[in-house]
Amino acid sequence: MKQLIIGNLKAQIPIIQGGMGVGVSRWRLAGSVAKEGGIGIISTAQIGYDEPEFETDQLKANLKAIKKHIDMARTIADGGIVGVNVMVATRQYEKYIKAACEAGTDIIISGAGLPIKLPELVQGYDIKIAPIVSSLRAASVILKMWDRKYNRTADFIVVEGPKAGGHLAFTKEQLADRQFDFDTIIKDIINHVKVYEEKYQVKIPVIVAGGIYDRDDIRHALDLGADGVQISTRFVVTKECDAGEEFKKAYLKASHEDIAIINSPVGMPGRAIITPFIKKLAAGKIPIGKCYNCLEHCNPKEIPYCITKALIEAVKGNIDEGLVFCGENVYRLNKMTTVKELINELVY
Incomplete structure (x- = not known):
């Protein structure tokens, strides 16, 4: 399969390991995926839950743990790509982003809300940023805002479908609809992204997430025009996963x-x-x-x-x-x- 190239970052395989919290994807899983040529992602959601001060000062524990887990992932990543997932819904979101930047993350993926201010928060750092979206409308809003307010665009986009785990940006009716047409959403977003690729003269990879289980699913996403996939559930039952x-x-x-x-x-x-x-x-x-x-x-x-x-x-x-x-x-x-x-x- 092809490589996944995001600006000056080059992953040997087109797989991003999804950020799973609390504590499911931390340094061991992310570093191991990066070592094998994928992109390893650490979830920052209550990442410091097992730090000594967590019960008395969650923010301090979590900010300390962000640096700790990025540093530890690097020790086993063998030069591979390590990033973080930070939910927009996180209280003190800006401080989490800054902590990840200062710790030297390669990538920040941000969903659970619209990461409108993300470009401002990473200014001065060579970090690739991506929103997680589940509709053409959400992708359009974010790309338009980043373009107008910051004169920049996304480095890549993660398009998450209704088969994903955790929080979902779909109604219960959509989730129950077995005929829900996620393929068309993917293709519409890919076409919409081309406008910004032309304006900024860059490639903006589109990553498909949610329900990617096997090689056939990866092939299907790539055949639709996507540049890679994000996989979460399958990585949980690996020896390296950080969960118990x-x-x-x-x-x-x-x-x-x-x-x-x-x-x-x-x-x-x-x-x-x-x-x-x-x-x-x-x-x-x-x-x-x-x-x-x-x-x-x-x-x-x-x-x-x-x-x-x-x-x-x-x-x-x-x-x-x-x-x-x-x-x-x-x-x-x-x-x-x-x-x-x-x-x-x-x-x-």
Whole structure:
């Protein structure tokens, strides 16, 4: 398969490993993917959950952990490309971006909202930036704003479809529609991007995410005109994934019937494995004992549960009390593997 070239960055294979939080993709997974020729992405969502000061000062713990995990990923990446995923919905978003810049990240991917100010926040750094979008409208708004306000464009774009894991920018009706035409969205965005490629005389790679499981899925995305793919779910059941073993086992045990679309406190639907925690939610609100100040527009008095606590419990292995986000194809997983073995299966 072809290389993925983003400006002066060159990945040997057209695969970006998706940023999965809390704690699922940190230094070990991202560094291992980078070593094998892909682009490894560290999720900054509550990345410092296991730092000593996390319970008393989440921001300090997370900002420290961003540098720590980028540095550690570099030690095993063998010169490969290491980036971060920072959610726009993150409280103190600007500080997370600055911490990643100062730590020397190669790439910043940003979704869960429109990263309108991202170009301003990375000024002075040679860092490639990309929004995550799920519609032509979102892509159009971001590219137009970056063009008008900052006289620049995206270095690449991640187009995330309805089969992805975690938070989804689709309605429940769209997610339930088996005939939903994501291919047309991809092609429309590719065509729209050409306007900015011509204006700025650059190549803007389009990356397809959500439901990419095997070589055929990668080929299909490339045949549509995309330049690469982003894969998340499959990397969870690798030896190098930073999540606990019980988290990985939950992926391997999941059947098609164990996957549900849930309501997230952030106001978006999300795809997750049905755990005892999810079943408990059906009975009503789960009391929140502590606010971790993780998301903008999150009021502990109104939300049904604390998403930070639920995600931390899951990644630590306490599945009964945890929220386990997953992609639609999680039920197809049947064995543990390694990053190298997985990439060989997908590409070579």
